[in-house]
Amino acid sequence: MLDKIKLKITESKLQISIFCVLLLVFLAFTIANPRTFLSYNIYYAFMSIIPFAAILSIALTPIIILGDIDLSFPSVMGFCAWVFSAVFNQSGNIYLALVCSLATGLFIGFINSIFIVRIGIPSLIVTIGMQYLWRGLVMIACGGIGLSLVDTQGSVLYKVFVGRIGDVVPAQAVWAIVIAIIFAVILNWHRFGTHLLSVGDNVVSSRMMGVNVEKVRTIAFMQMGFFAAFAGILATLEVLYFWPSTGEGYLMKSLAAVFIGGTSVFGGTGTIFGTFIGSIIMGSLEAGIVSSGISGFWTKFIFGVVIVLSLTIYALMGKKISFRKKLFGFIKK
Amino acid sequence: MKNNAVISPTSEVTPPLVKMEDIHKSFGGVTALDGVDFEVGNNETVGLIGDNGAGKSTLIKILTGVARQDEGKIFWKGKELLKHNVEKSRNIGIETVYQDRALAEKQSIWKNLFLGREKVYGRTGFLKIAESKKDTIEMLKKMIGFTQKGLTADLSVSGLSGGEKQGIAIARALYFDAELIILDEPTNNLSLSETNKVINFCKGIKEHGKSSIFITHSIYHVYAVADKFIILDRGRVIGTIWKKDIMMDKLIENLEYVAKHGKLIGSYANV
Numbered sequence: 001m002l003d004k005i006k007l008k009i010t011e012s013k014l015q016i017s018i019f020c021v022l023l024l025v026f027l028a029f030t031i032a033n034p035r036t037f038l039s040y041n042i043y044y045a046f047m048s049i050i051p052f053a054a055i056l057s058i059a060l061t062p063i064i065i066l067g068d069i070d071l072s073f074p075s076v077m078g079f080c081a082w083v084f085s086a087v088f089n090q091s092g093n094i095y096l097a098l099v100c101s102l103a104t105g106l107f108i109g110f111i112n113s114i115f116i117v118r119i120g121i122p123s124l125i126v127t128i129g130m131q132y133l134w135r136g137l138v139m140i141a142c143g144g145i146g147l148s149l150v151d152t153q154g155s156v157l158y159k160v161f162v163g164r165i166g167d168v169v170p171a172q173a174v175w176a177i178v179i180a181i182i183f184a185v186i187l188n189w190h191r192f193g194t195h196l197l198s199v200g201d202n203v204v205s206s207r208m209m210g211v212n213v214e215k216v217r218t219i220a221f222m223q224m225g226f227f228a229a230f231a232g233i234l235a236t237l238e239v240l241y242f243w244p245s246t247g248e249g250y251l252m253k254s255l256a257a258v259f260i261g262g263t264s265v266f267g268g269t270g271t272i273f274g275t276f277i278g279s280i281i282m283g284s285l286e287a288g289i290v291s292s293g294i295s296g297f298w299t300k301f302i303f304g305v306v307i308v309l310s311l312t313i314y315a316l317m318g319k320k321i322s323f324r325k326k327l328f329g330f331i332k333k
Numbered sequence: 334m335k336n337n338a339v340i341s342p343t344s345e346v347t348p349p350l351v352k353m354e355d356i357h358k359s360f361g362g363v364t365a366l367d368g369v370d371f372e373v374g375n376n377e378t379v380g381l382i383g384d385n386g387a388g389k390s391t392l393i394k395i396l397t398g399v400a401r402q403d404e405g406k407i408f409w410k411g412k413e414l415l416k417h418n419v420e421k422s423r424n425i426g427i428e429t430v431y432q433d434r435a436l437a438e439k440q441s442i443w444k445n446l447f448l449g450r451e452k453v454y455g456r457t458g459f460l461k462i463a464e465s466k467k468d469t470i471e472m473l474k475k476m477i478g479f480t481q482k483g484l485t486a487d488l489s490v491s492g493l494s495g496g497e498k499q500g501i502a503i504a505r506a507l508y509f510d511a512e513l514i515i516l517d518e519p520t521n522n523l524s525l526s527e528t529n530k531v532i533n534f535c536k537g538i539k540e541h542g543k544s545s546i547f548i549t550h551s552i553y554h555v556y557a558v559a560d561k562f563i564i565l566d567r568g569r570v571i572g573t574i575w576k577k578d579i580m581m582d583k584l585i586e587n588l589e590y591v592a593k594h595g596k597l598i599g600s601y602a603n604v
Contacts, residue, residue, distance in 0.1 A: 191451045191458040201437035209449035268439040
């Protein structure tokens with residue numbers, strides 16, 4: 001029994017340390033500026049801003065677990081947000097706009113997967129191209145002009161997506177948590193999650209054992225498109241305006257959140273919990289730095305320090321775990 | 334049966350487990366297999382011996398449905414396999430244990446054992462985790478005699494030794510009722526004690542009444558477990574020798590002769 005608990009702790013060490021990083025960051029902020037960080041307002045602000053990036057990071061995690069990457073999601077997010085806004089402005093039907101936008105996201109994900117999975121171009125290259133392609137299409141489609149979504153404000157959908165629950169909790173925060181839970185459940189307790197991990201770990205072996213590798217990868221890219229669209233809808237509804245630049249600025253932060261969360265760039269390992277904490281860290285750093293009284297010019301530098309430091313810690317820890325395994329010899333005759 | 338000198342005639346009434354007839358396969362302009370006949374009986378361990386490039390792995394790829402033959406027929410228990418593919422080959426009970434590629438190393442033992450055939454609740458696809466873990470431990474202990482202390486199903490495969498990894502792959506095959514287990518170079522790069530472990534696992538296959546094909550270029554390892562040896566050279570079967578008919582030193586002598594002359598020593602070749 002004691003052995004089992006020890007093993008569980010060893011296994012969850014990464015998650016525990018990610019959580020500790022989060023606590024440290026917030027502790028530092030609180031010490032630097034107790035007035036801000038002991039009030040509810042800052043957390044309210046975090047809960048309204050972070051969910052968009054968090055949803056993107058969560059959807060990105062399966063792709064990173066597969067050992068792939070998607071750089072096109074910010075542009076997909078922008079394009080789908082445009083679809084949403086344009087359909088709403090034309091038809092006045094917010095549900096139609098929602099369905100069209102989400103379907104577009106799914107479809108774009110499917111197109112990505114055709115190039116990556118069927119034709120076999122590395123995902124890095126395909127999605128660099130797609131990133132320009134979809135951003136370009138947004139620009140062509142809207143002519144560089146934004147669209148107002150003020151008319152959505154009274155709708156039920158607006159309240160469900162970005163309303164304020166009891167005036168204290170932004171609805172998007174609940175959405176992010178629900179999506180995280182769904183992803184975590186699938187990754188840990190569903191066959192699909194097992195297949196994601198094993199394909200990312202050893203694609204040859206997975207194929208030999210009868211895992212439909214192509215299907216797994218296709219689904220991963222399609223859900224990315226879907227949730228990019230979803231995040232785009234939430235982000236435009238939140239500000240009630242569609243900007244042609246919607247989605248820009250999420251790329252590096254969302255990627256960094258996944259890696260801070262302990263998902264390996266080599267594929268085969270990763271947790272949704274880690275990604276979730278990672279996106280909170282990434283999302284709160286900027287506000288934290290500014291409100292701590294440090295000049296805003298420092299933000300990028302500190303981002304860099306946190307990312308590099310946490311990744312170094314994980315790398316060292318990974319070595320230590322296997323070293324201890326050898327030392328104690330769990331498996332020894 | 335050109336090029337195929339069978340020394341002991343097989344006197345089976347039941348059809349052999351696998352029979353491959355006149356298999357041809359070429360890649361581009363290169364001929365990998367040039368009319369190979371191959372047979373595995375019931376509860377029989379076959380040592381498939383041959384140098385690099387002899388066509389061992391191509392033959393196995395065809396048998397397991399990874400590649401399709403250009404010409405020739407495959408029979409399973411006397412019935413011809415048509416439009417053969419990986420899935421069909423697994424469904425009828427052919428399992429392959431590859432040394433390096435068999436397991437997803439960062440995943441736990443139980444996930445590896447059930448990979449591709451997870452135990453799930455009905456059609457929901459949710460895993461029966463507790464049951465899978467319990468079965469894993471039972472299987473490892475009973476079927477192939479893992480004796481390690483502190484063995485848990487949650488352990489990641491990367492922490493196991495080379496022989497133990499092979500054991501897990503073999504256990505996986507046995508658990509899923511494979512009738513024919515193909516071991517591709519199972520003892521490559523393994524230490525002596527690890528090799529012994531693997532050879533014991535292989536004996537377990539025969540004890541369970543199953544057949545296996547042991548692919549290797551090390552005669553020392555295969556001699557201990559095989560019932561017969563099929564020698565492949567440059568895309569052709571140049572001989573089938575039963576273990577009871579040959580001593581290890583003669584077998585080695587023969588293989589050296591094969592490497593030089595492309596055929597068996599006279600007395601073995603002409604029966």
